[in-house]
Amino acid sequence: MTFDPERLGRSSQELAAKLRSLRKQAGLSGDRLAARCNMSQSKVSRIENGKVRPSLVDIEQILKALEAPPDLVAEISALARIANTEWRDLRDLRRKGLDTRQSELKALEASSTEIRFFLLSMVTGLLATPEYVRASLAHSTADTRKAVAEKLERQAVLYDTSKTFRFLLTEQAVRWPVVSPLALAEQMDRLSSLTYLPNVRLGVIPVGAFTPTVPLNTFTVYDSSLATVETSAGSLVLRDNQDICSYLADFSGYERCALFGYEARGKLSEWAAVCRS
CATH class of the missing domain: 3.30.870.10 (Endonuclease Chain A)
Structure with a gap:
């Protein structure tokens, strides 16, 4: 994967916004998504507000729970990798x-x-x-x-x-x-x-x-x-x-x-x- 140095460490808010938008498009509340992912509702909230950097495992669980298509899974996973690199x-x-x-x-x-x-x-x-x-x-x-x-x-x-x-x-x-x-x-x-x-x-x-x-x-x-x-x-x-x-x-x-x-x-x-x- 190729990193743009100017973007590294600056993608957390973009990732958070995309995950929040995907959840709403799926018609799920934060509580329901948390239950599907076996996460606490507070963790889901912190991820969606950019207060916690989700790991790739977290991202995989969330995208699986949202039944995201493969191309979107690849896009969000790449964004999560960038967000975890500074x-x-x-x-x-x-x-x-x-x-x-x-x-x-x-x-x-x-x-x-x-x-x-x-x-x-x-x-x-x-x-x-x-x-x-x-x-x-x-x-x-x-x-x-x-x-x-x-x-x-x-x-x-x-x-x-x-x-x-x-x-x-x-x-x-x-x-x-x-x-x-x-x-x-x-x-x-x-x-x-x-x-x-x-x-x-x-x-x-x-x-x-x-x-x-x-x-x-x-x-x-x-x-x-x-x-x-x-x-x-x-x-x-x-x-x-x-x-x-x-x-x-x-x-x-x-x-x-x-x-x-x-x-x-x-x-x-x-x-x-x-x-x-």
Whole structure:
């Protein structure tokens, strides 16, 4: 399916209006539709008023209850997919301020209990040393001091044992020269130390390891309710269950190819020694 970035995340009201119109054309009250779908009347009402994003499963139940024709089912399902996808333009994020982005990420991490990170090209802020964090923001023309402080402050969440973190880093992400060789070795030491945290599972995927698919992007999955996919121009925020399940499956496939525990620490130590040499 092709997405128009300008439309992503802006179709909720259009979807709500179409569903409300279809129900009225079918001559059904909200109560009767809810009964047919095995939903609460309040949920149907919130969907029709655009206060809740319906999943594709919700849409399938509603359209089946309304006996919608196949072409209309395809149209509404496509609209629901778009409504559950949001495009975050990098330029807009920069205009809002880097510290605003850190606040959004902190809120996501606070509301989640299991977070999976697949890191293709760089170390994420939760795992980074202060020097690495500063270097990762060096491209910005704005004052980054507050953003750096907030990135480092976010790392406290790693020590909340009510949460589980799973990190997969490619060798490229670990070894990309964001900082000087000695500083990069210190960054690798930090990664190694974090493997001892009881609620953190950190693995590395060496170059040459077989992977079931070719990874194209960094992505993060929050519980089983939201996924973010990073690109050079911005990020996609996915809320549809099918999309999230697809990224969970990809993560599981890459996880089977990664090194963990003493094997991961051994590889990180080897790479750090090269930096120090």
